[in-house]
Amino acid sequence: MGPITDDGRPIFIQIAEKIEDDIIGGGLPEESQVPSTNQFASFYQINPATAAKGVNLLVDQGILYKKRGIGMFVTSGARETLIEKRKELFYEQYVITMIHEAKKLGITIDQLTNMVKRGDDL
Amino acid sequence: MNTVIEVHRLNKTYGKDTVVNDVSFVVEQDKIYGLLGRNGAGKTTIMHMITAQLFPTSGELKVFGENPYENNRVLRRMCFIKESQKYPESFRIIDVMEVAASIYPNWDKDFAEQLIQEFRLPVKRRMKKLSRGMLSSVGVVIGLASRAPLTIFDEPYLGLDAVARNLFYERLIEDYAEHPRTVILSTHLIDEVSNILEHVFVIDNGKILIDEEADDLRGKAYTAVGSSANVSAFAADKKIIQQESVGGLMSATVLGHLENSARRQAEAQGIELAPVSLQQLIIHLTNGKTNGKVAEIG
Amino acid sequence: MNRTASIMKMHWRDRWIWIYTPWMILLFSFAVNLIIGFLAGGQENIYTGGILSIFVWIFVCTLIIQGQTFPFALGMNIRRTDYFVGTIVMGLLVSAGSAVILFLLSIMEKMTDSWGVNLYFFNIPFMNHISPLARFGIYFVVMVHVFFLGFIISSIYRRYRKTGMTVFFLALFLISSIVSMALTYYSLWGDLFSWIAHHYMELFIWLAPLSIIYALLSYVLLRRATVS
Numbered sequence A: 001m002g003p004i005t006d007d008g009r010p011i012f013i014q015i016a017e018k019i020e021d022d023i024i025g026g027g028l029p030e031e032s033q034v035p036s037t038n039q040f041a042s043f044y045q046i047n048p049a050t051a052a053k054g055v056n057l058l059v060d061q062g063i064l065y066k067k068r069g070i071g072m073f074v075t076s077g078a079r080e081t082l083i084e085k086r087k088e089l090f091y092e093q094y095v096i097t098m099i100h101e102a103k104k105l106g107i108t109i110d111q112l113t114n115m116v117k118r119g120d121d122l
Numbered sequence B: 001m002n003t004v005i006e007v008h009r010l011n012k013t014y015g016k017d018t019v020v021n022d023v024s025f026v027v028e029q030d031k032i033y034g035l036l037g038r039n040g041a042g043k044t045t046i047m048h049m050i051t052a053q054l055f056p057t058s059g060e061l062k063v064f065g066e067n068p069y070e071n072n073r074v075l076r077r078m079c080f081i082k083e084s085q086k087y088p089e090s091f092r093i094i095d096v097m098e099v100a101a102s103i104y105p106n107w108d109k110d111f112a113e114q115l116i117q118e119f120r121l122p123v124k125r126r127m128k129k130l131s132r133g134m135l136s137s138v139g140v141v142i143g144l145a146s147r148a149p150l151t152i153f154d155e156p157y158l159g160l161d162a163v164a165r166n167l168f169y170e171r172l173i174e175d176y177a178e179h180p181r182t183v184i185l186s187t188h189l190i191d192e193v194s195n196i197l198e199h200v201f202v203i204d205n206g207k208i209l210i211d212e213e214a215d216d217l218r219g220k221a222y223t224a225v226g227s228s229a230n231v232s233a234f235a236a237d238k239k240i241i242q243q244e245s246v247g248g249l250m251s252a253t254v255l256g257h258l259e260n261s262a263r264r265q266a267e268a269q270g271i272e273l274a275p276v277s278l279q280q281l282i283i284h285l286t287n288g289k290t291n292g293k294v295a296e297i298g
Numbered sequence C: 001m002n003r004t005a006s007i008m009k010m011h012w013r014d015r016w017i018w019i020y021t022p023w024m025i026l027l028f029s030f031a032v033n034l035i036i037g038f039l040a041g042g043q044e045n046i047y048t049g050g051i052l053s054i055f056v057w058i059f060v061c062t063l064i065i066q067g068q069t070f071p072f073a074l075g076m077n078i079r080r081t082d083y084f085v086g087t088i089v090m091g092l093l094v095s096a097g098s099a100v101i102l103f104l105l106s107i108m109e110k111m112t113d114s115w116g117v118n119l120y121f122f123n124i125p126f127m128n129h130i131s132p133l134a135r136f137g138i139y140f141v142v143m144v145h146v147f148f149l150g151f152i153i154s155s156i157y158r159r160y161r162k163t164g165m166t167v168f169f170l171a172l173f174l175i176s177s178i179v180s181m182a183l184t185y186y187s188l189w190g191d192l193f194s195w196i197a198h199h200y201m202e203l204f205i206w207l208a209p210l211s212i213i214y215a216l217l218s219y220v221l222l223r224r225a226t227v228s
Helices: A011-025 A037-044 A048-060 A078-105 A109-121 B043-050 B094-105 B108-118 B130-144 B164-178 B228-235 B260-268 B278-285 C003-012 C015-040 C054-075 C080-111 C127-130 C132-185 C191-222
Strands: A064-067 A071-075 B004-015 B017-028 B032-036 B058-063 B076-082 B150-156 B182-187 B199-204 B207-213 B220-228 B239-246 B250-253 B273-276
Touching: A011 A037, A011 A078, A037 A048, A037 B164, A048 A064, A048 B164, A071 B017, A078 A109, A078 B239, A078 B260, A109 B130, B004 B043, B004 B273, B017 B043, B017 B182, B017 C003, B032 B043, B043 B058, B043 B076, B043 B150, B043 B182, B058 B182, B076 B130, B094 B108, B094 C003, B108 B130, B130 B150, B130 B164, B182 B199, B182 C080, B207 B220, B207 B278, B220 C080, B228 B250, B228 B260, B228 C132, B239 B278, B273 C080, C003 C015, C003 C054, C003 C080, C015 C054, C054 C080, C054 C132, C080 C132, C080 C191
Parallel strands: B032 B182, B032 B199, B076 B150, B150 B182
Antiparallel strands: A064 A071, B004 B017, B004 B058, B199 B207, B220 B250, B220 B273, B239 B250
16 A cells, blocks of 8 residues: 555545555455554544545445444445446546557557557566 | 634734734634644744734634633643743753643643653753754653643644654654544644645735645646647636746646546647645745735635 | 642742752851851851842842743743742742741851851841841841842833833833932931931831732733743
């Protein structure tokens, strides 16, 4: 997990993304307990209220759920949901940008496809 | 949310000098605030008035719902750590700690001792023989161990090295998480504290320039870099706070949220967009070029 | 914990300045005089005035102490009132304690027939004619007066800074000049001294209300004093 950066994006969104990454990567299996808000705050050196906001964002999206008096847990099926969401983001963030840049450099779609295949061989 | 500090049209003048100019703001309970701004902007004066160590020239000031002046109900609940704090000549660190222990109702002796060790403070040394960094550490220890419901740090780390500053941030977050309280951090090291802050006040020339949630402030501005013609066209209908050109390239820092349509327009025109950090944003806003006209950003 | 008590505990840390140092100076001076007395074999009466050192010390000590502890206490979010009360109670206790010890030493001086060497250290000449209780009263009232005098001068500085000091000393200088000129012009110095010689006990008594006035003025000043 990388550090939180002041890159202009709200920190609570960055926190939510870190938890998402962890769920997708398998570090936080479904039905496992998520670290507490205060643990997140200490670890990333951020305001506990901000950490809570990030966690709550995922609760609102049904990725996490609260067990009263115990803490936060990963919902069953959360990984699948997140992967679907990320695929859509992947298209917007990487594919579109890549095609824009390719066009600027005069790379055709065929050449681009070949490049992707070449990259996959590594 | 309970209100801890309520300041309404506060002014402080010395003769013809206006140090604090018609300042109004509200501080809510159990949040960490940043009071940011350049040296001499009026931060310290405002904090001295909140703690009744200085008197306002005019305006209303309420702390915990009451006037703080000579009011123990208010003063008992606050701890103000300032860079200019004076200590009696004969006092050693241990004397200061013991006085603090008898003054602050929530004083945690074990925590204080832990912090003294972590900051490597020589408890038997006299205050007047301490280095600037050690003096700052003493303030940090008092500010944390006093656990005052309203804790104010004014430039708490002059002379502290990066390790000690980091230790301060860590302990502050941990202890705040366990014992929530209202914290005001006044500093010009904005980058270091920006992740800790929940709400930000920016003061410039005695006026409040920004009064916003830190996360709302992020993404309040972005920088667009590209060919001069494209960037000029792109930024034409936007509020530019800083602009620079090199050859055919132009960089413009734009105030306002980046809309999706604008992002697509930028991408199509080969304009690169970069986020602006809190520190950069504040530097842009307080470097004098804008004459405080951006006060209405929100 | 009561914050007035905290202030007193804070001052107690400075007991070397408040108590030990002045007494060491006084007792050292006493010892030196005692030795001189022995060497002289008690041939002559020795009036030293060494006892004055402790009064001068308290005056200077108060001037210094307030300058150091007031900004510190306010910085620690103490009320000005609590500082004031804690500090004057400390001053009164130290004055009372010192007066008791001076009184006991003066009794010993009488009982030992001036330490056997005609050394009049704790008894000032005029005190031979007054009751022991009055002697104690004089020690106490002078000590308290000196304390509050230091306290009010310091308070003027806390409230009005350099301007206050300049005005204060200028006024003091002007008033004393005018009075002494007037006394000289009307040749009243002699009358004044003979009046004092006959009424010095009244003067001592007047020090008490004067001290109270200093205290009240100090309080008013400190209430409006700031720290930055």
